[in-house]
Amino acid sequence: MTVTYSSKVANATFFGFHRLLLRWRGSIYKLLYREFVAFVSLYAALSIVYRLILAENEKRYFEKVSLYCDKYAEQIPVTFVLGFYVTLVVNRWWNQFGNLPWPDRLMFLISSVVHGKDERGRLLRRTLMRYVNLTSLIILRSISRAVHKRFPTMDHVVEAGFMTSDERTIYENLKSPHLKYWVPFIWFGNLAAKTRKEGRIRDGIELQLLMNEMNRYRSRCAILFGYDWVGIPLVYTQVVTLAVYTFFFACLIGRQFLDPTQGYPEHELDLYVPVFTLLQFFFYAGWLKVAEQLINPFGEDDDDFEINWCIDRNLQVSLMAVDEMYMNLPKVQKDIYWNDSDLRPPYTAAAADYCIPSFLGSAADKTPMSKIRIRLYCDSPLSRPPHFEEHPSIRCLSSQMKTSHLVL
Incomplete structure (x- = not known):
């Protein structure tokens, strides 16, 4: 159930998160599409009634109600209550993960x-x-x-x-x-x-x-x-839910495009589709859905904890550790650095760029890269980066050994 995407965002790239936007499992689209379709359908139905069914005097009354709803809907503190609520839910969710029993x-x-x-x-x-x-x-x-x-x-x-x-x-x-x-x-x-x-x-x-x-x-x-x-107090959850749903109920009427010929402020265009209202619904209702999914991570949602896997893993690993592995030790041998106090584990050619000097303080003299001793796997199947092939000072000190010292 847990949706893992860490490997997709291991490095920051140009529009790196765009690949995550097209995933369905665990996505906001999967959580929100029913509510989104319902909101769009109700908005379209009200728009059709206003444009095609109401008489002229009824349209004027609807327009007054629309302006009233648009004016006072912004007074509902949706961002404020949602922000605190989701923060509380996420902290609670992470604390529960931190207290999973591992043996x-x-x-x-x-x-x-x-x-x-x-x-x-x-x-x-x-x-x-x-x-x-x-x-x-x-x-x-x-x-x-x-x-x-x-x-x-x-x-x-x-x-x-x-x-x-x-x-x-x-x-x-x-x-x-x-x-x-x-x-x-x-x-x-x-x-x-x-x-x-x-x-x-x-x-x-x-x-x-x-x-x-x-x-x-x-x-x-x-x-x-x-x-x-003991969960999050029900009254808090009710306040947040009512704030979000009341705001968008008001938006159904208040965000309608009114007749431009009536000269209402900010209603000079009739675009039919309220793009930014739909985006606002997507963000606010999606925010609420995040809290709804995380408030109990022991359910069956896509991002809930894999508790059955934890049970299987804990039983298998713990019994192996106390039984099969009891006093089952490998032979004690000297390590390969037995006589080498100035040791540095080797790097593959592909990882050589990660060999950096030790940090000695911001005021200390910087050790030039040319003085760093790098130990490479000479028989590494990985190809060397271009600057290794071109650098004339790179040489293998012992081609007979599997590893050798290279000096830059």
Whole structure:
């Protein structure tokens, strides 16, 4: 659902954003086209009635109403209320993304402090990690419609492997009117304490680190639940929505092109199509649509968070980290810079332009580029830029090595 376009705007180019304007998925056109068609249709209908159906005396009355609506519509503070509202919604949206529960810190810690390569050690690490993922699933299932569609009942949670049948029985036998997302955390704490007694967590400091990290993870889950519970006050949303819709309802009448022969101020032309009013509708109503899409990022809109992907990723990565990768280390070897203190990782020829001198302060002497030592991959499949081919001072010091020092 998330629409990613970072690669399209990696570099600033001439009219660089124009390529984004033609995309449909996640676009303002997809969000707004129904309202836009409705506004244009109502405007055209009123224009036809004014021009072809009303009698002359009725036209004069309509023109007075139109001038009145045009005069006072500008007093509605649409820009003011929309600006504050959208800023609030975007900040709230980004804070929710920043509090998505990622188990990476816990999986690093569990893999480090819960010891034992035997079956018991493996079982303890995987179970602790599964409780962590189960908690986030219970929270996300309660706030995300997409996740709830995937796991509509606890049967689906058990079938997916987040919970065993025995755990489900214990979970459902706990009578509480509140969401029981905290239950797996209690299991986590009790199992961690038991692991400490077994000596697989070697001291109290490691246990404390583990519990502190678990509490940090729990806080993120609770924050997401709080965001879902306490939204932006309804009155604020109502004020913004009414301000936008009232303004454009007034524009339907006030922005009509009136008979130029009547000599009304600013009505010397009859262009039929109110281009700038339509643009104003596109910008203001589109602004409101931005807030409408971002106010709850756990829905099913194009730009909502990919929560189901997060669930899949977190479970797979965390179980691999505490099980398959436990004490699975590569051979420790000397690095290629073992005897070189003045090291510089190599550049491909295509990336050589990015080799710049170190910043030593704005008042320091500038090191000329001709004094910089650049290390290139001699066998790079990338072609050299033109200035490398033409520069007479570039030379490969050792054609037998895969990398060599080049001096500019």
